[in-house]
Amino acid sequence: MLHEKYIDHRKGRVIGSGATATIRLLELPDRPAWISPEQARHSSKSKSKKGKVIVAVKAFRKRDRDETEKSYHKRMTSEFCISKALRHPHIVEMFDLLKDHKGRWCSVMEYCSGGDVFTVMQDYELNDNEIDCLFKQLLKGLAHMHSCGVAHRDIKPENLVMTSEGVLKITDFGVADVFQSCFHKTTHLSHGHCGSAPYWPPELFARAENDNLGYDGRAFDIWSAAVTWHCLLYRRMPFLEASDTDEKFMEYLEQRSTQSWTPLSKCTDKEKDCMYGMFDPNPTTRWTAQKCLDSQWVENIEVCTDGRTENGGIHRHHVVKTNSRR
Numbered sequence: 001m002l003h004e005k006y007i008d009h010r011k012g013r014v015i016g017s018g019a020t021a022t023i024r025l026l027e028l029p030d031r032p033a034w035i036s037p038e039q040a041r042h043s044s045k046s047k048s049k050k051g052k053v054i055v056a057v058k059a060f061r062k063r064d065r066d067e068t069e070k071s072y073h074k075r076m077t078s079e080f081c082i083s084k085a086l087r088h089p090h091i092v093e094m095f096d097l098l099k100d101h102k103g104r105w106c107s108v109m110e111y112c113s114g115g116d117v118f119t120v121m122q123d124y125e126l127n128d129n130e131i132d133c134l135f136k137q138l139l140k141g142l143a144h145m146h147s148c149g150v151a152h153r154d155i156k157p158e159n160l161v162m163t164s165e166g167v168l169k170i171t172d173f174g175v176a177d178v179f180q181s182c183f184h185k186t187t188h189l190s191h192g193h194c195g196s197a198p199y200w201p202p203e204l205f206a207r208a209e210n211d212n213l214g215y216d217g218r219a220f221d222i223w224s225a226a227v228t229w230h231c232l233l234y235r236r237m238p239f240l241e242a243s244d245t246d247e248k249f250m251e252y253l254e255q256r257s258t259q260s261w262t263p264l265s266k267c268t269d270k271e272k273d274c275m276y277g278m279f280d281p282n283p284t285t286r287w288t289a290q291k292c293l294d295s296q297w298v299e300n301i302e303v304c305t306d307g308r309t310e311n312g313g314i315h316r317h318h319v320v321k322t323n324s325r326r
Contacts, residue, residue, distance in 0.1 A: 002057070002100040006108070012057065020174075021060045025111060027052040055095065056111040059104050075174075076105040083109075083173040086148055090141030092161060092171040112169055114162030121157055121232060129302070130166075131232045136293070136301045137168035138228065142221055143289035145170070149180035149187070151217025154195035155224035157231055166304045177217050189214025198237045199224040202281045205243035219283035222292075226278035230263060238263060242281070253281065270297035 012024040029052060063072035080097040087093065096108035114120065117134065126134075138160065145152060152159075152170060159172040175194035180187040191214050193204060201223035207213045223242070230238045239249040255261040256276065264272050274295045277287035292298050 002098040002106050005096070005098060006057070015056070019061070021058050023056050023058045026055050026057050026108070028055060054111050056109050057106055058109065059100060059106045062102075062104055079173050079176070080107055082150055082176050082178065083171075086145055086150060086173075088141060088144040089167065090137050090169055091145065092169045109171075110169070112161040112163050112167075112171075114164045114166070116158055117160040117162060117168065117228075117232070118157035120162060121235060126232060131229070132301045133166065133303050134160075134162075134168050134232065135225075135229050136298055136303050138170070138225055139289050139292050139298060140303075141168070141170045142225060143293055146218045146221070146289055149178055149182070151177045151179055151190060152221050152224075153177055153190065153217055154199075155221050155228060156196055156199050157228055160228070179217050187216075190217035190220065191215075195224070198240055199227045200242060201283060201286075202242040202249075203283050205241060216283050218288065219286045222278050222286055222289060223283075225289075226275060229275070229278075234263060252279070256281075268297070270295065274298060 006026060006028075012026040014022060014024045016023040060076060063069065067075075077097065080094055083092065084094040092112065093110040094107060095110070098106050098108070100106050120126070138155070142152070142155070150173075152173065153175045154172065155170070159170065161169050161171050163169070175192075177190045179190060191212070193200070201215075201220055203215050204220070207215060227238060230236075239246045239252065242249050244250060252261050256279075259272055259276060261276075264275055267275065274287065274292055274297050277295075278292065280286040287295075
């Protein structure tokens with residue numbers, strides 16, 4: 001039980017509350033064995049002034065009235081097990097799953113004090129280098145996730161969090177799908193409409209009336225990542241729906257053949273290759289996360305780690321600068 005293992009969990013400050021869960025901070029008296037020194041350091045300000053390790057405790061709401069106890073249990077444990085297995089620098093680390101005194105499921109996870117990318121995007125003027133850095137980190141996390149047979153299916157700025165050093169991490173695996181387990185040699189298609197419609201790829205709208213057709217969850221994530229890139233750069237959605245009912249999406253399709261789409265007009269040829277590849281309306285030819293990382297543009301993006309670039313230079317996020325592609 002949560003109150004047995006984490007005695008002071010109710011004393012933590014609430015840092016987030018929504019329709020599905022409440023998140024509060026918890027100071028641990030000592031670094032537990034299941035939190036490595038690197039994880040404790042990476043959680044950005046994961047140690048309080050008293051030197052205690054800080055983690056986040058996410059308490060989920062009780063099950064819906066139309067949900068059985070069995071399905072509720074399966075949903076909670078599935079999310080935990082998927083995220084627990086995906087150990088990677090750009091994926092939030094899950095530490096524990098317990099129930100509280102009210103019978104609610106609670107997950108204990110790595111705390112990232114930099115906030116979610118949506119809030120950062122609203123509060124700060126990110127320059128091109130910062131946006132590219134965050135974008136490459138997202139692709140790194142997706143490439144690892146996909147190599148493990150998992151599709152996130154809800155990639156958006158709200159589900160990306162940051163450490164104070166600028167390290168981006170993917171979180172919230174509530175609708176993630178395992179499209180290939182270690183026991184299978186082949187992949188299977190994903191089903192169901194989840195996440196936010198503005199981040200859906202065209203194939204989800206085409207399958208709206210017949211969900212039995214299924215779709216590639218990896219291609220779903222890549223499209224969502226491309227929309228996220230657009231949001232970071234322009235602070236607005238490229239289109240509300242990637243369907244023939246959306247004028248801006250139809251405009252994109254018309255300009256795609258000549259690569260004259262306005263949002264990419266100021267990009268270099270190398271950047272265009274990657275972004276048009278990610279915004280490919282055909283999921284079978286859409287670029288993969290690894291292909292994006294191997295592209296000349298993304299390969300040359302310097303990613304910061306603990307506030308420094310891969311080449312050893314200082315890299316600070318949330319700095320107001322001009323001379324942007326906007």
